[in-house]
Amino acid sequence: MNLEEIHVSVLLKEVLYYLNLKQGDIIFDGTLGGAGHTVEIIKAIAPTGKVIGVDLNSQTISTAASRLKDFSGNVVLVNDNFANIKKILKRINIKSIDGMLLDLGLSSFLIEKSRRGFSYLKNEKLDMRFGNGDIGAFDVVNKYSQGKLTEIFWKYGEERWSKSIAKNIVNHRKSGDIKTTGELVEIIKDSIPRKFKYQRRGHPAKRIFQAIRMEVNKELDNLKMAIEDGFKMLRSGGRMVIISYHSLEDRMVKSSFLEYEGKCTCPPDFPVCKCGRKKRAEIITKKVVRPGLEEISSNPRSKSARLRVLEKL
Ligand SMILES: C[S@@+](CC[C@H](N)C(=O)[O-])C[C@H]1O[C@@H](n2cnc3c(N)ncnc32)[C@H](O)[C@@H]1O
CATH class of the missing domain: 1.10.150.170 (Putative methyltransferase TM0872, insert domain)
Structure with missing residues (x-):
């Protein structure tokens, strides 16, 4: 069974809508996985756009490469940690991006096929490393x-x-x-x-x-760094779309986005603002976006997904 046959991309329509894609865009997909999101992003930004498709798991990169062979002019595949976004983009000479996607957590491939001990339903060696x-x-x-x-x-x-x-x-x-x-x-x-x-x-x-x-996998540390450095690499008007599956991750995304939106944290009785927060972005999803019942019934793994979107000013 191929990787692309078993991983169903979560909130696909919503990701495409919120990335606000245009022909020629440069998009950083930090969690390439089965490349389901990437393939659809490429269709929207072709013929001149590019996706930088990153994954920490090398088996995932090789399988995705064969799925993406017809789009080779529109994708750069990188086996690295998304937390290294600044270094990755520097290496390939990209100064800013129009959008960034993180679809955190496990792919069906990692659970079913990687033999890295991610599943409690299989008897495998204790490993659980993405990379x-x-x-x-x-x-x-x-x-x-x-x-x-x-x-x-x-x-x-x-x-x-x-x-x-x-x-x-x-x-x-x-x-x-x-x-x-x-x-x-x-x-x-x-x-x-x-x-x-x-x-x-x-x-x-x-x-x-x-x-x-x-x-x-130091998942919360990597997420924090990717949000901070990803934000620096976004052009003005560029969007960051993050799907998380764990309450601590979602809380981190939400609080970082609020910080970029510059919400004042001074006590209400302060006559003037002392925290000095400045508005640097707009939160596009005022309410968190979750999969509908139809998506959950056809893909139960999507159940805990939470999507949030930020636009840089
Ligand atoms: C949920 S899957 C992504 C699925 C993909 N969006 C799709 O549509 O097929 C998450 C992927 O992120 C990768 N990953 C997790 N943490 C990572 C990190 N810090 N850096 C790069 N890739 C990471 C995993 O190896 C996995 O392949």
Whole structure:
């Protein structure tokens, strides 16, 4: 099965609408994935426009390259971290962009085919790296202290049983390394009291897998840097479109956008503004955009998607 056959792009129509595309535009797609968004963006900006398609996962880049072979004049593929947007654009001599898209999270390819241990439904080696970073899920699970594990499970996974799961992981390590996702899933299941295990929505390991993945890939740090440096690279009138799937990511996008919009943060009783915030952008999506029922029923993975858009002044 090919990558493009299994990843369904989320909020596709909305992304195309909000990027406000014109012929000749230069668009930075920081999360190329199955290239579903990129292909449609290219159609709108061709024949002279270009997409800079970036992905941290090299297998993803090679598979996307074959999907994009008919559009080779309109796309530059880069295997890198979107947080390096400034360096990437400098390397290819691009001074500013008309739009930037980030569609965060996992592609179907990473879950189903990458063999990197992203899925709690498969028994694979503990890894969860998008790229080739130094630290993988094996290191987090086998080397982090009980306190640090509890902290990330709670912070990134909001897992109610964080403490007992971390304690059981550390206990299991006494009889050898935890090497596979299958072993980890069993430890998680054993740490949740029986009567709660079957009451909760979703798989018992879902939140812990999400937390480990966010820690391994430093997802919030990368997002912060991409927003800051991406904003610098946008031309006046250019738009930043971000789809997030986690409440902490969405909160970061929302608060950064408000900062660029220059919303004064002084206490209401201050006679004059002292925070000095200046309006540098306009938030286009006054309310967050979410997929409709039809999209959710045809693509359940879109359910938690939240899209926000900012236009630089
Ligand atoms: C949800 S998928 C994107 C799907 C894509 N929009 C489509 O329509 O097919 C997210 C992709 O972002 C990549 N990714 C995640 N974090 C990244 C980062 N910091 N830098 C570059 N790529 C990243 C993942 O490898 C994955 O392929």
